[in-house]
Amino acid sequence: xxxxxxxxxxxxxxxxxxxxxxxxxxxxxxxxxxxxxxxxxxxxxxxxxxxxxxxxxxxxxxxxxxxxxxxxxxxxxxxxxxxxxxxxxxxxxxxxxxxxxxxxxxxxxxxxxxxxxxxxxxxxxxxxxxxxxxxxxxxxxxxxxxxxxxxxxxxxxxxxxxxxxxxxxxxxxxxxxxxxxxxxxxxxxxxxxxxxxxxxxxxxxxxxxxxxxxxxxxxxxxxxxxxxxxxxxxxxxxxxxxxxxxxxxxxxxxxxxxxxxxxxxxxxxxxxxxxxxxxxxxxxxxxxxxxxxxxxxxxxxxxxxxxxxxxxxxxxxxxxxxxxxxxxxxxxxxxxxxxxxxxxxxxxxxxxxxxxxxxxxxxxxxxxxxxxxxxxxxxxxxxxxxxxxxxxxxxxxxxxxxxxxxxxxxxxxxxxxxxxxxxxxxxxxxxxxxxxxxxxxxxxxxxxxxxxxxxxxxxxxxxxxxxxxxxxxxxxxxxxxxxxxxxxxxxxxxxxxxxxxxxxxxxxxxxxxxxxxxxxxxxxxxxxxxxxxxxxxxxxxxxxxxxxxxxxxxxxxxxxxxxxxxxxxxxxxxxxxxxxxxxxxxxxxxxxxxxxxxxxxxxxxxxxxxxxxxxxxxxxxxxxxxxxxxxxxxxxxxxxxxxxxxxxxxxxxxxxxxxxxxxxxxxxxxxxxxxxxxxxxxxxxxxxxxxxxxxxxxxxxxxxxxxxxxxxxxxxxxxxxxxxxxxxxxxxxxxxxxxxxxxxxx
Amino acid sequence: xxxxxxxxxxxxxxxxxxxxxxxxxxxxxxxxxxxxxxxxxxxxxxxxxxxxxxxxxxxxxxxxxxxxxxxxxxxxxxxxxxxxxxxxxxxxxxxxxxxxxxxxxxxxxxxxxxxxxxxxxxxxxxxxxxxxxxxxxxxxxxxxxxxxxxxxxxxxxxxxxxxxxxxxxxxxxxxxxxxxxxxxxxxxxxxxxxxxxxxxxxxxxxxxxxxxxxxxxxxxxxxxxxxxxxxxxxxxxxxxxxxxxxxx
Numbered sequence: 003x004x005x006x007x008x009x010x011x012x013x014x015x016x017x018x019x020x021x022x023x024x025x026x027x028x029x030x031x032x033x034x035x036x037x038x039x040x041x042x043x044x045x046x047x048x049x050x051x052x053x054x055x056x057x058x059x060x061x062x063x064x065x066x067x068x069x070x071x072x073x074x075x076x077x078x079x080x081x082x083x084x085x086x087x088x089x090x091x092x093x094x095x096x097x098x099x100x101x102x103x104x105x106x107x108x109x110x111x112x113x114x115x116x117x118x119x120x121x122x123x124x125x126x127x128x129x130x131x132x133x134x135x136x137x138x139x140x141x142x143x144x145x146x147x148x149x150x151x152x153x154x155x156x157x158x159x160x161x162x163x164x165x166x167x168x169x170x171x172x173x174x175x176x177x178x179x180x181x182x183x184x185x186x187x188x189x190x191x192x193x194x195x196x197x198x199x200x201x202x203x204x205x206x207x208x209x210x211x212x213x214x215x216x217x218x219x220x221x222x223x224x225x226x227x228x229x230x231x232x233x234x235x236x237x238x239x240x241x242x243x244x245x246x247x248x249x250x251x252x253x254x255x256x257x258x259x260x261x262x263x264x265x266x267x268x269x270x271x272x273x274x275x276x277x278x279x280x281x282x283x284x285x286x287x288x289x290x291x292x293x294x295x296x297x298x299x300x301x302x303x304x305x306x307x308x309x310x311x312x313x314x315x316x317x318x319x320x321x322x323x324x325x326x327x328x329x330x331x332x333x334x335x336x337x338x339x340x341x342x343x344x345x346x347x348x349x350x351x352x353x354x355x356x357x358x359x360x361x362x363x364x365x366x367x368x369x370x371x372x373x374x375x376x377x378x379x380x381x382x383x384x385x386x387x388x389x390x391x392x393x394x395x396x397x398x399x400x401x402x403x404x405x406x407x408x409x410x411x412x413x414x415x416x417x418x419x420x421x422x423x424x425x426x427x428x429x430x431x432x433x434x435x436x437x438x439x440x441x442x443x444x445x446x447x448x449x450x451x452x453x454x455x456x457x458x459x460x461x462x463x464x465x466x467x468x469x470x471x472x473x474x475x476x477x478x479x480x481x482x483x484x485x486x487x488x489x490x491x492x493x494x495x496x497x498x499x500x501x502x503x504x505x506x507x508x509x510x511x512x513x514x515x516x517x518x519x520x521x522x523x524x525x526x527x528x529x530x531x532x533x534x535x536x537x538x539x540x541x542x543x544x545x546x547x548x549x550x551x552x553x554x555x556x557x558x559x560x561x562x563x564x565x566x567x568x569x570x571x572x573x574x575x576x577x578x579x580x581x582x583x584x585x586x587x588x589x590x591x592x593x594x595x596x597x598x599x600x601x602x603x604x605x606x607x608x609x610x611x612x613x614x615x616x617x618x619x620x621x622x623x624x625x626x627x628x629x630x631x632x633x634x635x636x637x638x639x640x641x642x643x644x645x646x647x648x649x650x651x652x653x654x655x656x657x658x659x660x661x662x663x664x665x666x667x668x669x670x671x672x673x674x675x676x677x678x679x680x681x682x683x684x685x686x687x688x689x690x691x692x693x694x695x696x697x698x699x700x701x702x703x704x705x706x707x708x709x710x711x712x713x714x715x716x717x718x719x720x721x722x723x724x725x726x727x728x729x730x731x732x733x734x735x736x737x738x739x740x741x742x743x744x745x746x747x748x
Numbered sequence: 749x750x751x752x753x754x755x756x757x758x759x760x761x762x763x764x765x766x767x768x769x770x771x772x773x774x775x776x777x778x779x780x781x782x783x784x785x786x787x788x789x790x791x792x793x794x795x796x797x798x799x800x801x802x803x804x805x806x807x808x809x810x811x812x813x814x815x816x817x818x819x820x821x822x823x824x825x826x827x828x829x830x831x832x833x834x835x836x837x838x839x840x841x842x843x844x845x846x847x848x849x850x851x852x853x854x855x856x857x858x859x860x861x862x863x864x865x866x867x868x869x870x871x872x873x874x875x876x877x878x879x880x881x882x883x884x885x886x887x888x889x890x891x892x893x894x895x896x897x898x899x900x901x902x903x904x905x906x907x908x909x910x911x912x913x914x915x916x917x918x919x920x921x922x923x924x925x926x927x928x929x930x931x932x933x934x935x936x937x938x939x940x941x942x943x944x945x946x947x948x949x950x951x952x953x954x955x956x957x958x959x960x961x962x963x964x965x966x967x968x969x970x971x972x973x974x975x976x977x978x979x980x981x982x983x984x985x986x987x988x989x990x991x992x993x994x995x996x
Binding site for chain 2: 327
């Protein structure tokens with residue numbers, strides 16, 4: 003009955019706590035006093051008044067107590083036996099195969115043994131963090147034993163564990179083992195109980211040949227030797243000779259046989275020459291012999307960015323002229339250009355009868371070597387007012403075919419005007435003419451010698467070659483004030499697939515369109531440019547006469563060379579990643595940029611990206627934004643080379659393609675080392691007076707019999723909702739009301 | 749190099765009527781004589797002869813003419829080959845004129861200075877040195893080395909002869925690997941100059957016509973040098989000339 007009235011059992015050791023806030027209690031007290039004073043009003047006998055007020059006081063007291071939220075709290079404590087914590091290494095190194103079975107196979111046996119040693123066993127596994135329970139698989143990418151012990155201490159703060167069992171191969175990647183390896187007296191870890199270490203894995207007869215590291219320096223220069231150095235390690239391969247292969251794009255580049263030293267280590271260096279610019283995926287590989295513990299560490303890729311040290315330009319001029327001089331001056335002054343010039347200083351028309359050969363400094367024009375052998379070593383070939391027939395003679399057809407092939411395969415050719423150029427140079431109908439951005443007649447078309455100022459076309463206003471200033475209005479102004487040209491070659495028309503950037507202001511071509519003066523074209527993998535004037539030098543010296551320097555000339559030709567070189571910033575579709583090499587798990591931002599024919603940002607274009615990770619293809623799509631850009635995020639779940647290709651389309655039209663490559667390192671720190679570290683584990687156990695058990699040993703778990711923990715109980719009884727209080731208030735309020743009515747009041 | 753090799757370089761082919769088809773005047777080489785007033789001279793026939801020889805002997809498209817311009821005339825920028833010749837002290841160049849010559853040389857123009865007095869310490873020489881010290885305050889005028897490109901820009905030359913053979917070297921101001929100003933003190937234009945009758949205006953001493961011939965070759969080399977700069981220092985040329993024993 004009493005228990006019901008009080009709302010529960012109230013022990014004698016408890017404490018009364020008022021749970022309501024102070025202001026609520028004050029409000030309740032003031033309200034009760036006001037009610038009590040109000041109840042005293044009215045005329046009635048003094049005795050009845052006194053009795054009624056006393057009863058009201060008791061009722062209101064009960065109400066105030068209820069509002070105060072009284073709580074009866076009783077606390078109690080009891081001691082339980084200490085627990086045994088088992089930490090299991092869940093990292094990938096535990097999956098290393100030994101005698102055909104993974105190292106982790108022995109974990110269950112040790113765990114069963116530990117459970118037999120203590121009543122209350124809690125199991126955890128760890129990689130870089132501590133996690134409750136046994137590992138489902140052994141694939142965690144790190145091992146931080148000290149972090150796990152710290153996590154354990156925090157989890158059982160204030161409790162002395164009966165014991166801590168660690169099951170591991172000792173290949174700790176955290177600070178603890180690093181201290182052990184580097185310091186004479188390493189700091190010992192904090193362990194919340196006696197430590198017992200069980201080592202899994204043994205060194206005996208283990209084989210593992212691996213590529214530990216590859217160093218390429220990150221980038222190299224085209225046609226300049228660079229080195230790729232690799233560290234090879236072979237467990238079980240001491241004093242043995244193994245082949246090491248350098249691969250590029252999956253194919254063998256070269257192979258060396260290296261002898262590993264007594265500790266099974268060797269360094270191998272490959273000297274490589276890249277013939278092209280771009281990103282190239284190399285890999286250093288050692289064979290996977292039978293019984294190799296970790297085949298995954300036998301290959302390591304690395305992507306090398308090959309850049310041009312200098313652009314090789316061949317300038318061939320039919321006669322020295324101011325135009326030739328200024329172009330040479332520009333090219334020679336550009337430190338990124340390696341220029342080879344050949345100027346025809348004398349023709350068959352020139353009289354030299356009064357001078358002997360030995361008086362002359364002329365050399366023979368090595369046209370055959372240049373255009374049959376060395377052509378492909380140049381990045382850009384400039385024919386500046388050069389007529390081929392007098393020099394190439396019967397080899398003309400072949401050498402001009404070579405030039406066309408050179409362009410189609412990725413080279414670049416420029417033809418600059420003059421009285422030996424275009425149809426005046428008898429290029430009409432030749433193979434080279436097929437690669438030019440203008441069509442030429444077979445018959446020589448007379449040039450137009452009248453001075454004129456070229457007009458910038460709509461395409462020219464946006465094209466990178468003719469973009470002298472970033473601001474379009476300023477760019478138009480630059481071209482509008484440029485010096486007049488002293489005549490032009492006359493071509494039939496621009497080819498349909500070319501872009502005409504400058505035109506003659508009044509002359510028209512064979513179709514009635516403005517006569518092209520500057521045109522560019524993409525031919526196969528290469529590019530060509532036709533400038534039909536021979537006085538672009540006036541954009542230098544005449545601009546200087548006006549006090550404007552020679553920036554217009556320099557920018558024009560610099561733009562032209564960069565565009566011809568397919569500088570990535572000048573291609574219509576570009577694809578890039580911020581870096582060449584990534585680690586597994588990192589996200590790669592693939593940035594695709596698209597421009598229209600006039601090089602304006604192309605929005606709404608569809609970019610289809612294929613990422614090919616050694617046969618595993620993933621496809622991504624996105625549409626370019628107003629800046630002509632789309633960013634795709636590519637996860638890197640697998641190691642190896644990732645080749646990225648993009649095709650950008652706008653409507654039904656293909657805008658262009660681009661590609662790049664990046665590498666995701668196979669280097670996995672968890673399998674860098676495979677031999678268990680017994681010395682570390684012995685030290686670890688010894689440093690905290692624990693016990694070490696070697697592979698296969700199941701010694702007793704060290705247990706602290708006095709360890710235990712106090713379990714505290716807390717019981718709360720809410721008195722404010724006890725029936726007693728409601729009855730109290732109701733009883734005395736009711737009696738007060740009866741007394742009041744009998745006294746004649748309401 | 750044998751004659752037939754040279755002919756191979758200039759091999760027979762279609763002979764085009766080039767001059768008739770040539771572009772406007774701006775594509776042809778001519779000479780701008782700087783007019784700095786009293787003390788400076790004009791010898792248009794010398795340059796006509798030089799340009800004629802250039803046109804006949806080399807592949808260069810030349811217009812056998814000269815214009816005479818004051819240094820503050822922007823028209824000089826249309827003629828990248830300029831000459832300054834004289835025999836007396838000339839007045840200092842005005843600020844605008846000096847600034848324009850400086851820009852002209854900085855952006856690709858070439859200036860040949862010829863002391864027609866051929867004297868050791870004449871007034872022209874002093875005025876030239878004053879002018880050049882204002883144009884290039886940090887770059888002194890100095891002798892050009894015997895292996896300078898202008899001694900091999902077309903002919904292989906060992907000595908810079910003019911009307912006289914007094915100074916065994918040319919002087920110049922070199923910026924980087926280019927020499928935009930060349931100074932001859934042997935009266936080169938005197939060796940080139942002709943009268944209206946077509947005969948040489950002056951005798952060459954002491955070498956006579958043989959010396960004139962060398963002076964013409966030097967003149968042609970200077971034109972070729974202004975067009976090709978250090979082209980003849982390119983490795984391909986040097987190697988080949990050394991291989992053939994024409995260059996030591």
